[in-house]
Structures are given as structure tokens and as C-alpha cells.
Amino acid sequence: MRTTAAVALEAGKPMEIMEVNLDGPKAGEVLVEIKATGLCHTDDFTLSGADPEGAFPAILGHEGAGVVVEVGPGVTSLEPGDHVIPLYTPECRECEYCLNPKTNLCQKIRATQGAGVMPDGTSRFSMLDGTPILHYMGCSTFSNHTVLPEIALAKVRKDAPFDKICYIGCGVTTGIGAVINTAKVEIGSTAIVFGLGGIGLNVIQGLRLAGADQIVGVDINDGKAEMATHFGMTHFVNPTKVDGDIVAHLVELTGGGGDYTFDATGNVTVMRQALESAHKGWGESVIIGVAGAGQEISTRPFQLVTGRVWRGTAFGGASGRTDVPKIVDWYMDGKIEIDPMITHTLKLEEINKGFDMMHAGESIRSVVVY
Numbered sequence: 565m566r567t568t569a570a571v572a573l574e575a576g577k578p579m580e581i582m583e584v585n586l587d588g589p590k591a592g593e594v595l596v597e598i599k600a601t602g603l604c605h606t607d608d609f610t611l612s613g614a615d616p617e618g619a620f621p622a623i624l625g626h627e628g629a630g631v632v633v634e635v636g637p638g639v640t641s642l643e644p645g646d647h648v649i650p651l652y653t654p655e656c657r658e659c660e661y662c663l664n665p666k667t668n669l670c671q672k673i674r675a676t677q678g679a680g681v682m683p684d685g686t687s688r689f690s691m692l693d694g695t696p697i698l699h700y701m702g703c704s705t706f707s708n709h710t711v712l713p714e715i716a717l718a719k720v721r722k723d724a725p726f727d728k729i730c731y732i733g734c735g736v737t738t739g740i741g742a743v744i745n746t747a748k749v750e751i752g753s754t755a756i757v758f759g760l761g762g763i764g765l766n767v768i769q770g771l772r773l774a775g776a777d778q779i780v781g782v783d784i785n786d787g788k789a790e791m792a793t794h795f796g797m798t799h800f801v802n803p804t805k806v807d808g809d810i811v812a813h814l815v816e817l818t819g820g821g822g823d824y825t826f827d828a829t830g831n832v833t834v835m836r837q838a839l840e841s842a843h844k845g846w847g848e849s850v851i852i853g854v855a856g857a858g859q860e861i862s863t864r865p866f867q868l869v870t871g872r873v874w875r876g877t878a879f880g881g882a883s884g885r886t887d888v889p890k891i892v893d894w895y896m897d898g899k900i901e902i903d904p905m906i907t908h909t910l911k912l913e914e915i916n917k918g919f920d921m922m923h924a925g926e927s928i929r930s931v932v933v934y
């Protein structure tokens with residue numbers, strides 16, 4: 565078939581909207597009509613050329629929601645008409661990783677997904693002249709239609725709006741999951757969140773859900789404070805307006821440091837600040853942000869010797885086929901909020917404008933509706 569997509573032809577250039585060829589689903593695969601997709605910082609990271617795995621031409625996008633159109637041979641858990649959310653972290657339920665409750669990093673299709681192809685080693689997308697186009701994070705939601713492995717699709721209820729639940733495909737689950745699955749925050753905790761963008765706001769609402777008492781938000785942009793307060797932030801700190809050391813300021817504000825701290829910036833200097841503003845003896849710091857190629861984190865080892873713990877999380881530690889339908893229920897039941905964070909709704913033709921607004925700090929989440 566032919567479909568319309570935003571194609572990333574090369575790093576650092578705007579994407580081009582064009583008709584592309586899409587081959588039908590092979591064994592174990594599913595053809596999905598994408599109804600809506602969010603624009604995440606990670607798409608921008610890859611488009612910029614900073615992503616060591618980034619390869620072009622590719623169809624980016626990993627935060628989508630849509631409807632199953634056709635299933636390939638052997639697919640048993642989905643049928644045409646099902647509503648689905650694509651999963652960049654699949655859940656095969658049978659690999660060594662899926663069988664270990666300590667991780668959500670299913671490895672069943674890791675090698676081919678990282679190479680931008682389907683599990684049989686080929687791409688379903690091509691230009692009209694036949695040049696193959698790579699898949700991205702196994703999802704490619706910047707295409708109106710896409711093909712995914714069955715194990716990379718969460719089946720969700722049909723009454724949930726696509727233009728909101730697409731955000732559960734990355735930002736919402738990553739932020740809330742970092743609190744609940746990775747940090748396992750207890751009622752009454754003190755927490756510090758660095759970066760109040762599309763991920764950090766969801767960390768904040770996860771902390772409220774978990775019953776944290778003090779929720780400190782840190783951002784260099786004052787404009788992020790109002791929304792963060794709406795989602796449960798109790799104190800705001802702009803490091804550019806603090807006299808002296810930001811870590812010392814945060815340790816004093818929290819009476820010794822955060823029981824839990826989170827980096828949602830991707831900046832390695834901030835990651836160090838987050839670790840060092842965790843409480844001596846027991847504070848845990850969770851890295852969510854993705855740093856540029858070749859960047860490294862550092863701290864004095866004594867920070868860990870004295871009881872702080874440094875860990876990281878991918879997709880909020882969520883096992884997508886199991887957890888994502890539950891998070892959609894939480895949204896539909898009013899336990900979590902999504903709507904205020906979706907600040908802009910765009911047509912596919914306007915997708916590059918969405919990334920311009922992200923760079924300018926004007927949007928939280930822009931969503932493309934097909």
C-alpha cells in the first residue's frame with residue numbers, strides 16, 4: 565500500500581512529508597493505522613544527529629496510538645479493529661529478560677529494532693523509487709500507517725481518545741513508571757525533579773499519586789512552574805536564580821536531601837546535581853534523561869560510599885503489554901491527567917513546526933493528529 569509519512573532524510577534537516585510504500589505484515593506482524601502521535605524529545609535527539617544509533621533515511625516517532633488494520637500469519641492476540649499503543653520496549657513474555665521481574669528490557673527483537681528493521685532483517689517502508697526507509701524504535705509513528713511486531717503492541721480500550729492516550733506510549737508511562745516501578749517511592753517521601761518538561765511533569769504527577777509529601781521541581785525556565793504546580797509540585801527552584809551552589813540549596817530546602825531525585829533533562833551536569841542532592845545514607849537518584857553520544861556522568865565515589873544510590877530507567881520500567889492498558893484505565897478513571905500537558909495539536913504537514921516549538925520551550929507536548 566501507499567501511505568503518508570514525515571521522512572527524516574538526513575540528520576539535522578527538517579523532515580519531509582511524502583507518500584511512501586508500505587509492505588503488508590509478515591508472520592507475527594501487524595499493520596496499524598496511526599491516529600495520533602506525540603513529538604518526544606528523543607525523536608528530536610535522533611533527528612539532530614546526537615543519537616549514536618540514529619540512521620537515515622528513517623521514519624521517526626514512537627509515541628502513538630491507532631487501530632489494527634491487518635494481522636500477519638500467526639498473530640493471535642490482536643485482530644482488525646483493536647485499538648493499540650505501539651511499544652518501543654516490547655514484551656514477548658518468554659525471553660530471559662521478560663521472565664526476570666527485575667527488568668522490562670525485553671530483548672526478543674532488540675538487535676533488529678536497533679538496526680531499524682523488522683525481526684526478519686528487512687524494512688516494510690520504501691521510497692516510491694524503491695529505496696528502503698528504516699523503521700525507528702520499532703514504531704515509526706510519524707507515518708499514517710506502520711507495521712509492528714505483535715509483541716510491540718499494547719491492546720487498549722476502545723473508548724479512550726487517541727489524541728491523548730498516544731502520550732502513554734512514552735512520556736506518561738516513563739515519568740509515572742520511574743516513580744512507581746523504578747524508585748518505588750513510599751508515602752510521605754521527599755523528592756526532587758530536575759527538568760519540568762514532558763517527562764518531568766509526569767514524574768511530578770507520579771509522585772503525587774505515590775503520596776510524596778514534598779515535591780521540589782527544578783528548571784531553568786520559570787515558565788514551567790505553573791503547570792508543574794498544577795500536577796503536584798510543592799516547591800520550585802530556578803538554578804539560575806540561586807546564589808551559590810544549587811546542591812547545597814536543595815539539600816537545605818529538603819532538610820538533608822531528597823529521598824528520591826530524578827533527572828529528566830538529559831544533561832550530565834544535572835545528573836550529577838541530582839545524585840548529590842539525594843539524601844546521605846539512603847537517597848536514590850534515577851536517571852531518565854538520555855545524554856548525547858559520548859557524554860559521561862561523574863561524581864566522587866564517596867557519594868555512593870555514603871549511601872546514595874544511582875540508577876536509571878527505560879520506559880519507566882513498564883512492561884508495555886501488561887502495564888500500558890492499566891495506565892489508559894487510570895486516565896479514563898481520572899486517576900491521572902493528560903489533557904493539560906498536550907499544549908498543541910498539529911497536522912502532519914506541521915510536524916517540523918512542532919519541533920521548533922519544542923526547541924523554543926513553548927510546548928509541553930505537541931500531538932500530530934492524522
Ligand code: NAD
Pocket residue numbers: 604605606609734735738758759760761762763764782783784785788803828829830831834851852853854855877878879880925928
Ligand atoms: P523537554 O525538553 O520537554 O524537558 C526538558 C526540561 O529540562 C525543560 O523544561 C528544560 O527547561 C529543562 N532543563 C534544561 N536544562 C536544565 C538544567 N540545566 N537544569 C534544570 N532544568 C533544565 O524534554 P522531555 O520530553 O521531558 O525529555 C526529557 C529527557 O528524557 C530527554 O533527555 C529525553 O530524551 C528523555 N527520555 C527518556 C526516556 C526513558 O525511557 N529513559 C523516555 C523519554 C524521554
Ligand code: DAO
Pocket residue numbers: 604606626653669670671674734854877878879
Ligand atoms: O534493551 O538495550 C536495550 C535498549 C532498550 C531501549 C530503551 C530506550 C529507552 C530510552 C530512550 C528514550 C525513549 C524515548
Ligand code: ZN
Pocket residue numbers: 604605606607626627734735
Ligand atoms: Zn519518548
Ligand code: ZN
Pocket residue numbers: 654655656657658659660661662663669670671672
Ligand atoms: Zn521478552
